Amino acid sequence: MKPVCLVLGAGAGIGGTVATKFAQEGYHSCLCRRSDQDGLDRLVSNIEEKGGSASGYLMNAIEENVLEDLILNIEKDVGPIEVLVYNLGAQTGMKLLNETTLKEFEWGWRMADLGLFRVAKILMPIMEERGSGTFLVTSATAAMRGNKNQHSHAAAMGGRRMLCQTLNAEFAPKGIHVAHIVVDGMVDAPDTLGKMLGEELFKQLRETKGMEHDGLVLPESVAETYYYLSQQHRSAWSHEVDIRAFSDTAWWNS
Amino acid sequence: MKPVCLVLGAGAGIGGTVATKFAQEGYHSCLCRRSDQDGLDRLVSNIEEKGGSASGYLMNAIEENVLEDLILNIEKDVGPIEVLVYNLGAQTGMKLLNETTLKEFEWGWRMADLGLFRVAKILMPIMEERGSGTFLVTSATAAMRGNKNQHSHAAAMGGRRMLCQTLNAEFAPKGIHVAHIVVDGMVDAPDTLGKMLGEELFKQLRETKGMEHDGLVLPESVAETYYYLSQQHRSAWSHEVDIRAFSDTAWWNS
Amino acid sequence: MKPVCLVLGAGAGIGGTVATKFAQEGYHSCLCRRSDQDGLDRLVSNIEEKGGSASGYLMNAIEENVLEDLILNIEKDVGPIEVLVYNLGAQTGMKLLNETTLKEFEWGWRMADLGLFRVAKILMPIMEERGSGTFLVTSATAAMRGNKNQHSHAAAMGGRRMLCQTLNAEFAPKGIHVAHIVVDGMVDAPDTLGKMLGEELFKQLRETKGMEHDGLVLPESVAETYYYLSQQHRSAWSHEVDIRAFSDTAWWNS
Amino acid sequence: MKPVCLVLGAGAGIGGTVATKFAQEGYHSCLCRRSDQDGLDRLVSNIEEKGGSASGYLMNAIEENVLEDLILNIEKDVGPIEVLVYNLGAQTGMKLLNETTLKEFEWGWRMADLGLFRVAKILMPIMEERGSGTFLVTSATAAMRGNKNQHSHAAAMGGRRMLCQTLNAEFAPKGIHVAHIVVDGMVDAPDTLGKMLGEELFKQLRETKGMEHDGLVLPESVAETYYYLSQQHRSAWSHEVDIRAFSDTAWWNS
Incomplete structure (x- = not known):
C-alpha cells in the first residue's frame, strides 16, 4: 500500500501540480476540490498516464463533517496519509x-483557518500515533502584512x-513536520489568477511577465519545494x- | 456635547480603567460588557464620583446587530464616538x-476578528465622514507567535x-488612527487573570510578582498609553x- | 540638581527638538553634535529663552573615548543622566x-552600532547602580527590512x-527602559532630509507633503512620544x- | 571545467559538510578556513576519496584583501564561482x-557583516555579468531576536x-539567488558547539539529545537544504x- 498525499484544494495550479509531483515520487495522491469534475478527472488521468496513482474527490470541504469523513475514509480505504497539503485559498478579491x-x-476564515483546524483535529492524532507525518500549508503575502483591500x-x-x-x-x-509556505507573488495558474484577472489579461500577463521570463511563480517549481520539505x-x-x-x-521591500 | 470614548470589553482590568482615564480627560465613556451588572454599575459610579461622565451597557457583543445598534444609538443619543477601544478578549485558556x-x-474568531470587523464596518464610515477618529485595539502575545496551547x-x-x-x-x-497594542504579559486584573488563576493563586501572584514589584502589567499604566496614543x-x-x-x-526572548 | 537628558545627534530635527522638549519638562538637556557650532548655540539659546536649561557639546562622537569622556564628565559636572537619547543617524544615501x-x-556601523554599544558600556553600569534610567534609540525603516540601495x-x-x-x-x-523607535518616513528636518534633497526640493516637498498636510514627520510630534516613553x-x-x-x-504595506 | 562552490568558513560542521555535498553533486568545492591545516586537509581528502573534487585554503578571511584575492584567484585558476556559501560564524560566547x-x-561585525559585504562587492559584479549565481548565507537565531548575553x-x-x-x-x-538561512538551534559540530561546550559536555549532549534522538541539527541534513536552495x-x-x-x-516560542 502506497503512502498517501492528500491535497485539499487541488486545482490547476499549486494544488494539482503538487499532487502530480508526489504521485511521481511514489505516493498515492488524493486530490480534493470543490468544483469542476472534468478538471479533476483530467488531473487524475494525467497522473495515471505518467504511471502514477491518484484518486479525485469533488466536495465542499468547509461543509460539516466533509473533511473529517474524507480523511477517515482515505485512512481506511486508501492508505495512511503521510503528507497533507492544505491548499485551500481564501482570497475574496x-x-x-x-x-x-x-x-x-x-x-x-472558514477556508483559511477553521478548515485547517478541523483537519488538524482529525489527522494530527492519527499521525501522532504513527509518530510521523507532514503538514504542508500554502500561505500568502497576506499572512505577513495587511494591505488595504485585503x-x-x-x-x-x-x-x-x-x-x-x-x-x-x-x-x-x-x-x-508542519510547514507554512508563504507564496509571495502571482502564481501562473488558470484556476486562480486566471479567473481573478479574466482570460485576456491573464494571457497578456503570462506573455509579458510569465513564460520565458519566469516572472510568475510556476506551480511546477513550487511543487519541488513542497516535495523537498516533505523529505527533510x-x-x-x-x-x-x-x-x-x-x-x-x-x-517587505518597496 | 462631550466626545465619546466607547470601550468594548469594559471589565475590571484594562477596559474599565481605560474608560475611567478617558472620562477623567473629558470624554464621555461608554462602557460595554457582557455580564456582571453590578461590576458595570460600580465602574460607572466610580467615574461619576470623580466628576467624569459615563454610561454602561450590558450586552453580548457578538450577537447579531448588537454592536451595530449600540454604535448607531450612541452616535444618535450620546455623542460622536471619537475613540473606539476594542478590548474584547478571546482567550479560551x-x-x-x-x-x-x-x-x-x-x-x-468571533470575539477577536469578526467583532472588530463589524465595528469597523459600521464606525469607519462615520469617522471617515468626520475626517478623524481613533481605533485602539488591545492585542496579545498570541498575535505575534503561536504557542502550543493557544x-x-x-x-x-x-x-x-x-x-x-x-x-x-x-x-x-x-x-x-488605528493602533494595535500588544500587551505582552499578565495583567493585574481580577476579571481576566483572576478568573483564569482562581482567587488563591491570583492573590499569591499579586503578592510575589505584582503590587510593589510592578511585575504584573497595571491597567492604570496601560490606560496612560492608550490615552497618549489617542492624542498623538x-x-x-x-x-x-x-x-x-x-x-x-x-x-521574542527566551 | 536637575536630572540630565543627554541627546547624541542633536541637530535641527528630532535630536534638537527632543532636547528642547525634555528641557521644557524640567531636565537639563545636554546636546551633542558633530558640526555647526552656530546651530548648536542657537538650539541652546532657544531652550534657555524658554526658561529651560541646556548645554552644548561639539564633538565627533565616534572618535575614541569621546563618548566615554563626555558621559563621565556630564555625570560628574552636570548631573545624573536619567535619559539618554541615541539619535546618531547612519544614512549614507x-x-x-x-x-x-x-x-x-x-x-x-560605527554610527549605528558601535557608538550605541560604547554608550551602553559606560552608561548602563551607572544607571544600573541607580536602579533606573531610560535609553531612547532613534531607528529607521531600514532596521526592519533592507531595500536595494540601503x-x-x-x-x-x-x-x-x-x-x-x-x-x-x-x-x-x-x-x-530601552526603547527602539522606528521612524518610518521622512522627517521634516533641514539638517538631514534637507541636506539629502537639497534646498529647492526640500522646500517643494514641505509645501506639497509637509506643512499643513502633516505628511512629513514633525520633530515636535516625535518629541512628544520620546517624552511619553520616558515617563511610562x-x-x-x-x-x-x-x-x-x-x-x-x-x-510593510505596498 | 566544473562550476565552483566556494565555502567560507569550512570547518567540521555545516561548512565542511556543505562543501562535501556540493562536491558530490558535481561542483568543485573550495574550502576556506582560518586555522587547522590538518582538519582542512582531511576534509579535502575525504571529498576526493568519494570521487569529488576540492581544494583547501587556510587564511584569515577578515584580513585586508584576503577575500578579494581569493575570489579573483579562484575565478581565474579554478572556475566560475556559481555558489558562494558564507558560513563565517560570529559567535563570541x-x-x-x-x-x-x-x-x-x-x-x-567584521565576521558577520563586513566580510559578507566585501564578498558581495567583489563577487556580485562577476555573477551579474554571467546573469546567474547563488549566495547562501548561514545565519542564526540571533539574527531574529536579541537575547541578553548576545x-x-x-x-x-x-x-x-x-x-x-x-x-x-x-x-x-x-x-x-540570495538566501538567508536561519539555523535556529545547536548544530552537532565539534569545531563550534564542541569547542564552546568542551569535550565532556559535548559528548554528553550528543548522547542525550543528539545521535539517534536527532535533537541536534545535523550538518548533513543542513547540507541537503543548502543544495536544494541552489537548485530552485x-x-x-x-x-x-x-x-x-x-x-x-x-x-518565537517559549
Missing part, C-alpha cells in the same frame, strides 16, 4: 472595507500563520519558507 | 489541540493583527506598540 | 552596491535593532514603537 | 555587557540579515528559510 461583506469575511484575506491568513505555529509547537516534537530529515526541519519569482519584489 | 473544541475555535487564541489574535493592518492601511490616510499628532502616529512589565521577558 | 564603499559601510544603512540599523533587544533583555529587569510606569513599558505620518504607507 | 569587549563587538552576536547577525535583504533586493532581479528554479526562489531539530523549540 481586492475589496475595500465597504465592499467586503460579513459573509466574505466569514468565508475567508480585510478578509489578511485576517484569514494571519490566523492561518499563527495556527501553523501552534500546530508546529505542539506536534513537531511528536514527529510531525527531522534533525533539520524548516517551518517557514517564502517563495517568489526572482524578478519580483519581496513583500 | 491553555489547551492542547485535543482539548480545544470547534466551538471554542469559532468563539475566539490554537484558538493565536489563530484569533493573528487574524486581529492583520485586520488592524488592513484597517490602518485604508483609513489612516483618511485621518483615522497625525504627523507622527504609532501603529504597533508593545507593553510589558519591566521585569518580564519579551515574547 | 541611496546607493547601489557598487556605489557603496567599504568606508561608508564601516562608518554606518546596503550600509540597513546592515547598520538591523544591528542597532538587535542591540536594543539585547540591552533591553539584560537591563530592563534592572530598571532601565515600569509596569507597562514599550520597547518597540513605530512612528509615521498618517498619510504615509507603512513599511 | 554567552557574555553580558560588561563581559563583552569593544574588540569582540568589532570582531563580530550583544555582539545579535548586533552582528541582525546586520547580516538586513544585508542579505538588500543584496537580494538588488541582485535577485539580475538572476542571483528562478520562478520560485526562497529567500529566508529556518532550520531546527524537530524536538527543539522555535525561537
